[in-house]
Amino acid sequence: MRYNKFLKERISVREYKDKKIDDNLKENIKENINLIHKKCRDNNIKLSFLEDGNKIYEKLEGKAGYSGVMIKSPYYIGLEIKEKDYKTLISSAYFTESLITEIENLGLGTCWIDVNDVSDEIKKELFSSIHLKYLISIGYPKHKIKQMDSPKEFDYLGKRWIVGKRPAGSSPTSSRLSVEEIVYKEKWGNKIGTNELENRGLLDLFYYVRYTPSHLNKQPWRFILENNKIVLNTIEPKDKKNFIDLGIMMYYFENIAKEMGITGNWKLLDINSENVEDKDYIAIGEFKI
Numbered sequence: 302m303r304y305n306k307f308l309k310e311r312i313s314v315r316e317y318k319d320k321k322i323d324d325n326l327k328e329n330i331k332e333n334i335n336l337i338h339k340k341c342r343d344n345n346i347k348l349s350f351l352e353d354g355n356k357i358y359e360k361l362e363g364k365a366g367y368s369g370v371m372i373k374s375p376y377y378i379g380l381e382i383k384e385k386d387y388k389t390l391i392s393s394a395y396f397t398e399s400l401i402t403e404i405e406n407l408g409l410g411t412c413w414i415d416v417n418d419v420s421d422e423i424k425k426e427l428f429s430s431i432h433l434k435y436l437i438s439i440g441y442p443k444h445k446i447k448q449m450d451s452p453k454e455f456d457y458l459g460k461r462w463i464v465g466k467r468p469a470g471s472s473p474t475s476s477r478l479s480v481e482e483i484v485y486k487e488k489w490g491n492k493i494g495t496n497e498l499e500n501r502g503l504l505d506l507f508y509y510v511r512y513t514p515s516h517l518n519k520q521p522w523r524f525i526l527e528n529n530k531i532v533l534n535t536i537e538p539k540d541k542k543n544f545i546d547l548g549i550m551m552y553y554f555e556n557i558a559k560e561m562g563i564t565g566n567w568k569l570l571d572i573n574s575e576n577v578e579d580k581d582y583i584a585i586g587e588f589k590i
C-alpha cells in the first residue's frame with residue numbers, strides 16, 4: 302500500500318450496507334488492536350471492537366456525532382482516553398489512525414465519531430467506561446467510490462496535474478487548504494512558494510498530508526519550515542480536539558515521508574499548559590530533515 306495514494310483517496314464513510322463482516326476479518330481487526338496496544342504502551346489509551354452496532358446506534362442517535370447526528374454502522378471501534386494531556390491525545394489518535402488504515406485495507410469503510418458530549422451514564426451502560434471519547438464506525442460502504450474523469454476535479458500540484466478519486470456526491474466539507482496556506486518559511490505567517498518546496502523535495506509530502514481527516518474538517522496543523530527541521534504548530538491550542546487531529550496527521554506524515562526516503566519521527570515538545578489558553582497557535586513538535 303502507498304500511504305500517499307491511500308490518504309488522498311480515503312473519505313469518511315457515513316452510510317453502510319446492513320451486512321455482517323466475516324469472522325476472519327473480525328479476528329484480523331482484534332489482532333491489530335492487540336498489536337497496537339503493545340506498540341503504544343500507554344495504559345491511558347484503549348481500543349476495543351464493539352459488536353453490537355444496533356444497540357450503540359439506537360442509544361446514541363441524537364446524542365453523538367455532529368449536532369447529534371449519529372452514524373449507523375454494524376460495528377464500531379471504541380477509543381478510550383483516560384488522561385487529557387496533549388501527549389496522550391496525540392498518541393491515541395496516531396495509533397487509532399494506524400488501526401483505521403488496516404481496517405480500510407480490508408475493504409471496509411470508516412468514520413470517526415465524536416462522543417465527547419455523551420453523558421457518563423450512557424457511556425457506562427454502553428461501554429462500561431466513562432472515558433470513551435470517540436467511536437469509529439465500521440462496515441461495507443453503501444456507495445462506490447468512483448474514479449473521476451473531469452479535469453475540473455484534478456488537483457494542481459506545483460507544475461503537475463494529479464488525477465484523484467473522490468466519491469460520487471462527495472461532501473464539500475472534504476475540501477482542503479492549499480499547501481501555501483499551511484506551510485510557512487522560518488516564522489509564523491511568512492509565505493513560502495511551491496517552487497522552493499519542490500526544490501527542497503518537500504512539496505509532495507505537504508501536498509498529500511493535507512488530505513488528513515480532521516474534526517469538522519478544521520485542518521488545525523501549520524508547519525514552519527526551517528533549515529534542518531519542520532516545526533509543527535496547532536491553531537487554537539485551547540481546543541483539545543485539535544490534538545487528536547494532529548496525531549492523525551503525524552501518522553500519515555511519517556509514513557508518507559518514509560515512502561519518499563525521508564526517515565524520521567515527530568519529537569513532541571514540552572508544552573506548558575498554563576500558557577495555552579490565550580494563544581492563537583503553539584508549536585507542538587519537530588521533525589528533523
Ligand SMILES: Cc1cc2nc3c(=O)[nH]c(=O)nc-3n(C[C@H](O)[C@H](O)[C@H](O)COP(=O)(O)O)c2cc1C
Pocket residue numbers: 311312313315365366367372412413414415416474475512513514515516517518545546549
Ligand atoms: C477526530 C475526528 C472526529 C470526527 N467526528 C465526526 C463526527 O462526529 N461526525 C461525522 O460525521 N464526521 C466526523 N469526522 C469526519 C470529518 O468530518 C471528516 O474527516 C472531514 O470533514 C474531512 O472529510 P473526509 O474525511 O471525507 O475527507 C471526524 C473526523 C475526525 C478526524
